[in-house]
Amino acid sequence: MNRIATMNRYRAAKITSKFILHLVLMVIGLVMIFPLIWMIISSFKTSLEIIDVEFHLFPRVWTLRNYENVFEELQMVRGYINSIIVSSAVTACVLFSATAAGYLFSKLRFWGRDALFFIVLASVMIPAQIVLIPLYILMNRFGWINSYQGLIFPFAMNAFGIFLMRQFMYGIPTDLVEAARIDGASDFKIYFSVILPLVRSSIAVLGILIFLWTWDELLWPLVIVNRNEMKTLPLILGHFTQAEQTFPGESLAASTLVIGPVLIVYGFFQRHFVRGMSMTGLKG
């Protein structure tokens, strides 16, 4: 009898502590996503309502004015097109070059391999940000100011990506490559039909990372683009610095338009995002 009471008390204490744990986590979790929820809901408010002295989450009057203004006044559609072109092109180039170079450095032997790899490794320490001025001079020489080439080129290969792929490809048994070579396959053939299918999941991980990095790149476009029709989304959002207090509705609508698509994709491929980013530990 007494034992049952003790057990019940023990169980009750356990349930209470579980309940408190979940309550605390739920509250913190809601705080974490609150700024995003607030952004989306408030983008349908009038500017006056957003900075109302009395806080209310849901708008008293729902309005699409902010979105209309953003599309009319800013070249939002153009910004989307530019950002998608640049981010996709960079991602494609990086994936292609990183896998090819990864194969080169992990499975093939040639004169000067280690020296070349050293150059790649050293470049990890020289991000575009540090050599901003020389890169700008170089692009100027090429006549690539205000062009897609200019926006893409400095990011077309990624030293970190090459390093990552090389590490993954060390895991592929060399026998597999040798067997294909004995069958008469060229290295191009081996690369496309043996190596690439084996590193599919790492390609997805690297692809997500690179796309998000490029989607968010601000400094380089700031330097190399000065014509409106070449502006990427971060540059268009940049119009709001200092003006967000004058146009709160518009800046929230524009932010929602930039974050929204990524959040939707995140909703579908959540596991890939979490696994990929935490595996490499890198982002923006």
Add this chain to the structure above:
Amino acid sequence: MTVLRSKKKKPINTFILVVALTVLVYYTLVGVWPFLFNIFLSFRKTDLITVNKFIGLKNYNFMIHDPIFWKSLWHNFYYLGVMVSLGIITSLVFAALIYRTTGAMRKVYTAMFFAPVVTSMVAVSLVWTLLYFPKVGLFAQVISGLFGIDRNRLTFLDNTTTALICIMIMDVWRDTGIRTVIFLAGMDEIPESLFESSRIDGASQIKQFFRITMPLLTPQLIFIAAIYSINAIRVYIQIYMMTGSPPGGPANSTMVLTLHMYLSAFYGNRFGYGSTLSMVMFVILFGLVLLEIKAFQQRWEY
């Protein structure tokens, strides 16, 4: 056999040739040459159009007498300190909490914590600038409601003493999810038997956390500290977006090296001086990477 092979000319492998040459040309153009040219530029005075002359160490001399440079440098290291300490503490606590849940709810919490990580820094900076709206914004209302501080004193980003802290809090928020997930993965690898045996010895949960969990998370701790110190030296997006024009304000209270370099070169037309500032950033990054390599080379086994 050997004789035969030596007579036959070894065929050139086109794959190696094409890929190795592309990599070599690309990294010469985007890595090696810009780096060397940057050193060259740091000894010159140039606006890229009319002026272009060698001035020796004058840029470096100017730099050590440039108060904005020292301010930026301090801000970068301040940022580093706060991001690494506050960032690690918060996400360790959250990871320890999530660790005790299982199943579907655990996935829900992970998804919630991780959502800000995938968002665009440019956009969330705008959103937070509005949350920090002086006097009438949401944060001003909440803080004055909770602590009874006069609303009119809550100017956040417009205040030279609080601006940088406000930006760092936003940054801690945004990346909490990824650090939490990294710690959580580390905690999951700790064998349950370790906790059980210490429980028999009568160790409390808090004691377990400091005696078992923390030491076994050393690799994750080093990894996160390394990544976030490098990020702190390179920080600029959130500061550019959350402060006025020119960025780094008010009164340079949020100026960092990257922005000082960008503004000196592209606003002030002092490209030589900008390159000098880049060299300083490079030296700091180089030092951090060496430290990082050294930390990783030690074996963390227990």
